[in-house]
Amino acid sequence: MHEWPCELVPGVLDALAWRVGDLAACxxxxxxxxMWATPRLYERLWLRDHLRVIRVFRxxxxxxxxxxMVRILELRVYPFGLPAEQLEQLEEQIVRTLHAAVHLRELCWTRDGSLNDRLLDTMFAHLLELRKLEITGNSRLWSPDLLAMRLPPSVRELHVVLPDRSLVQHLAAIxxxxxxxxxxxxxxxxRAYGLMQNSALITDALLETLAGSTRLRRLTLVGCKNVHGPGVVRLAQAGALEGLAxxxxxxxxxxxxxxxxxxxGLRxxxxxxxxxxxxxxxxxxxxxxxxxxxDALSSLTLYARSGSPPALGSDGEEAPAAAPMHPVRSAPLPTAATTEVAVVPAAAAATSxxxxxxxxxxxxxGRTARTLRRLxxxxxxxxxxxxxxxxxxxxAACLEDLVVHLFEADVARLAVLLSKFSRLRSVHIMSHVRSAAEYARDDLLYIARHCGEHLAQxxxxxxxxxxxxxxDERHLAPYDMAAGVYPEKLLAVRAVR
Structure with a gap:
């Protein structure tokens, strides 16, 4: 077997990014x-398996x-079932790893109960390039005030998952x-009575306090029922928002x-x-x-959480029965004064x-028609x-990523409509189990074969x-889970259900 020219190897390996098995073979x-594959293999460590956590840190x-070589470390599970001595050994290995990982840029530590003050006291000592921290908000076993003292000043992104009262009280200092x-x-x-409910811990007063220490480009608040507006406005005033959720x-x-x-400037x-x-x-x-x-909105996401009120028409009126199906028209686009109302079928209107x-x-x-890339x-x-x-x-000439929640089942018409989005790279169809919108694999293949050349998913x-x-043919292949990245559109259900 002849050796490949060295200049070709990086390009081949870039195509295998985060595919752990393939990179290990390379x-x-x-x-x-x-020489080229090893840095890519260790660049991002996505730890979602107990055995892998043990082996990687060892x-x-x-x-x-x-x-x-590690740049991104995501620890979302922890082997609590180990004997006490092995847990102590693992903890010591984690500390040694983090002391050596001087180029780490992103750290995600979201497993409840896995963090303690022994780790927190030294784990950040050498992470001088850390820019992003995602951390569990359950501070039962660790001290938020210690995090406020040890957090590297280089951090510019902070993501907190399910904060408890103690962490919220120290959030301003952090x-x-x-x-x-x-x-x-x-x-x-x-979580209450088996359901996820909004929390009252985050308030407008707290957000106004945070505004003095921030210049936010992106703000995300999920499930904060005591945020009524003034705190968000104050944060927006203090920053230059490009992303708002x-x-x-x-x-x-x-x-x-x-x-x-x-x-x-919102994007x-x-x-x-x-x-x-x-x-x-x-x-x-x-x-x-x-x-x-x-002026430059490129991504718009709208969703309803479970338990939302009944479906309404476009102007807040009760939705009438579904309009009759009709083929794609070649008539001009309706003007802004058009009064036709599009609604979901009556069978779904009672619940969606x-x-x-x-x-x-x-x-x-509006100008969004020429700037929106994701809807x-x-x-x-x-x-x-x-x-x-x-x-x-x-x-249709600029949209690249589309997710829609349909109630109507018309494969042919849907294929024609989606074919008009010439730059579409990804399309995902959501629907309720009880709706008429049922699309089998063959239906999706039919749609994919009618879409533009850029469609990849x-x-x-x-x-x-x-x-x-x-x-000359298009085919469907199962989603490549080996890449270690779950489709973001499916992760959006975190606050829907």
């Missing part, structure tokens, strides 16, 4: 391949030169340590108007359907204003929220008529396929 090809503790913080994300829900917060629709002066916006039926029409009106005020047609018009007639609508019914409006607008509910080209 390390054994030759010394040259090992290896890195004994091989500091490998630990220095944020001040990382000043000026650029990214803040708080997933703040509690307000999911399950207590902000009334009218509070969105106060954000308008600070959203011109990503995520909002959730209101919890009260009387807020639906004002919600869509204010969202339309926010969208219209953005629906997207506002007036908001769809804002998307296709996700989850758990919120989208009619084929609304999809047709999008497909017949300027948006297609999915239905919790199933995902990659679109591969063989000769």
């Amino acid at each position: 390390c054994r090809v030759s010394r040259m391949w090992n 290896t890195l503790a004994d091989a500091p030169h490998l630990a220095r 944020v001040e340590r990382a000043a000026p913080l650029e990214v803040l994300s708080v997933l703040c829900m509690v 307000l999911e399950g917060v207590g902000m009334p629709p009218e509070a969105f108007a106060q954000l308008l002066p600070f959203t011109h 990503a916006l995520t909002l959730t359907y209101p919890g009260r039926a009387e807020d639906v029409a004002p919600f869509f009106a204010r969202v339309a204003e926010l969208v219209s005020g953005c 929220p629906a997207l506002s047609t007036s908001l769809v018009r804002r998307l296709i007639f 996700w609508v989850l758990e919120m019914g989208v009619s084929l008529y609304q999809l047709e409006m999008l497909a017949c607008s300027a948006l 297609i999915g239905f509910r919790n199933r995902v396929w990659n679109v591969v080209v063989r000769g």
